[in-house]
Amino acid sequence: MILSRRSMLAMAAAGRLGALAPQPPTFRAEARLVEIHATVFDRRGRHVPGLRREDFEIVEDGHVEKAEIFESEESPFSVGLLLDVTGSMEEALPVVKQACLRMLDELRPQDHVAVFAFNDRFTQAVDFTADRRAAAAAIRRFTAVGRTALFDALARASIRMAERKGKKALIVLTDGNDNASTLTLDSALRRAQREAIPVHCIAQGEALRAGRLMDTLEKIAQVTGANSFRLEKVSKIGEVFAEITRDLAASYLLAYRPRPGSGEWRPIRVQVPRLKEARVRCRQGYYAG
Numbered sequence: 001m002i003l004s005r006r007s008m009l010a011m012a013a014a015g016r017l018g019a020l021a022p023q024p025p026t027f028r029a030e031a032r033l034v035e036i037h038a039t040v041f042d043r044r045g046r047h048v049p050g051l052r053r054e055d056f057e058i059v060e061d062g063h064v065e066k067a068e069i070f071e072s073e074e075s076p077f078s079v080g081l082l083l084d085v086t087g088s089m090e091e092a093l094p095v096v097k098q099a100c101l102r103m104l105d106e107l108r109p110q111d112h113v114a115v116f117a118f119n120d121r122f123t124q125a126v127d128f129t130a131d132r133r134a135a136a137a138a139i140r141r142f143t144a145v146g147r148t149a150l151f152d153a154l155a156r157a158s159i160r161m162a163e164r165k166g167k168k169a170l171i172v173l174t175d176g177n178d179n180a181s182t183l184t185l186d187s188a189l190r191r192a193q194r195e196a197i198p199v200h201c202i203a204q205g206e207a208l209r210a211g212r213l214m215d216t217l218e219k220i221a222q223v224t225g226a227n228s229f230r231l232e233k234v235s236k237i238g239e240v241f242a243e244i245t246r247d248l249a250a251s252y253l254l255a256y257r258p259r260p261g262s263g264e265w266r267p268i269r270v271q272v273p274r275l276k277e278a279r280v281r282c283r284q285g286y287y288a289g
Contacts, residue, residue, distance in 0.1 A: 015077040033069065034060075034254040035196035036282050037167060037225055038270050039247050043277040049073055051272065058256055059269045069255035076110035077167035077248050078128055082157045083142065086119045088206060090144035092175060092234040099238040102141045104132045106245050114160070115139060118153030119146030120180040128164060148216040149180040151188040154199070154220075163196045167253045169198040169226065171244055173237075175205030177213050185216045194287055199224045200244050204231035214231075219267035225282040261288020 022224050036058065040048040053070035081100060107113060115125040115138045124232065154172060178185075192199055201217035208214065208230055221228035227247070229240050233264035254270065267285040272278045 011043045013212040017178070034258050034268075034286055035069075036254045036256075036268065036270060037169065037198050038254060038280050038282040039225070039251045039253055040272060040275075041279045041281070043279075047073075047246070048272070048275065048278060049250065051252060052283075053254075055272050055274060056252070056254055057271050057273055058201075058254060059271070060256075060258065061266045063259070065256040065258070067254040067256050068251065071082055071167055071253035072245070073250045073252060075127070075167055075253065076108070076112065077169070077251070078114070078158055078161075078164045079107070079168065079245075079248060080113045080114045080116060080128075080161050080170045080258050081139075082116045082118065082153060082170060082172045083118045084119075084148065084150070084176065085142045085144055085146075086148045086176055087145050088148075088176050092171075092205065093142065093144045095234050096173065096237055097142065099241050101136055102238055103241040103245060104135055104139075106242065107132070108249065111162075111248075116153070116157045116160070118149055120149045122149070122153040122156040124164040126162065146176050147180040148172050148174070148176045150176075150178040150181075151181040151183040151185065154188050155183055155191050158191055158195050158199070162195055165246070167251055169200060169244070169248055169251075171202070171241070172217075173204070174207050174217075175203070176207055177210040185212060189216055189220055191228055192283070193223050195224075196283065196286070197224060198226035198283070201228045202231055202237070202240055203229070204234055204237075206233070223284045225284070258286075258288060263287055263289045 042048050053067055058065040112128040112130050113135050114128045116137050117123045117125055128136050130224045157170055161168055199220050201221045203217055218228040265285055266288050270280045
């Protein structure tokens with residue numbers, strides 16, 4: 001393109017004016033911290049309390065990293081309940097409700113809970129709160145109806161959980177294979193790997209006979225540093241909730257600043273060097289960048 005002399009003069013003048021005009025502030029984006037929720041067990045499978053920041057060693061892809069943030073097992077946590085309320089849950093739902101209410105009673109006063117539900121739609125029944133009565137009232141109102149959009153609900157709940165600071169975990173209960181989501185099994189797993197949230201997966205009923213679904217739920221729990229449960233009898237749901245609650249209360253939060261990356265998967269290993277036989281359950285890695 002050829003510019004006239006008048007055009008060039010106008011552009012030069014605009015450049016001079018631009019140099020004199022106030023410049024907008026420049027913001028430099030910092031790399032986000034990598035959060036690790038860690039639960040430590042001794043050789044007998046018992047929780048190890050009283051650990052400090054310096055007791056932990058974080059190894060990312062062969063590099064030892066320093067934790068910039070640390071929260072002990074005494075710190076409060078946030079737990080999200082994501083409950084299947086589809087039509088197939090009609091018989092089991094009353095038992096599940098009672099188990100959820102007992103779980104609320106086991107939370108510490110400083111802990112917060114949010115209640116989510118799904119059928120073919122995702123519902124946030126109660127936002128994060130320490131008000132046990134509000135959470136209990138929401139749980140009691142649930143009725144069983146509709147189809148199963150599990151993976152869409154898992155994505156929505158994960159986004160909501162990601163906004164919470166500090167220690168947190170999501171508990172997912174389902175009794176059926178997904179038949180209404182727009183997301184796929186693989187996309188649900190990918191999102192779980194990308195987020196820093198432990199996702200405890202509980203399957204019962206028809207879900208136990210869906211092989212690929214069970215594999216994915218177990219993989220989601222594994223890569224996020226959580227547990228998966230095959231619930232053969234719905235009457236055992238209270239015991240499962242109690243185990244998860246104990247794990248949450250005994251967990252630690254570590255966070256460090258990663259090296260720059262471009263989307264590659266980076267494995268993470270956390271260990272307690274002074275406790276040679278200790279086992280640490282935590283997320284397996286993350287996608288950089």
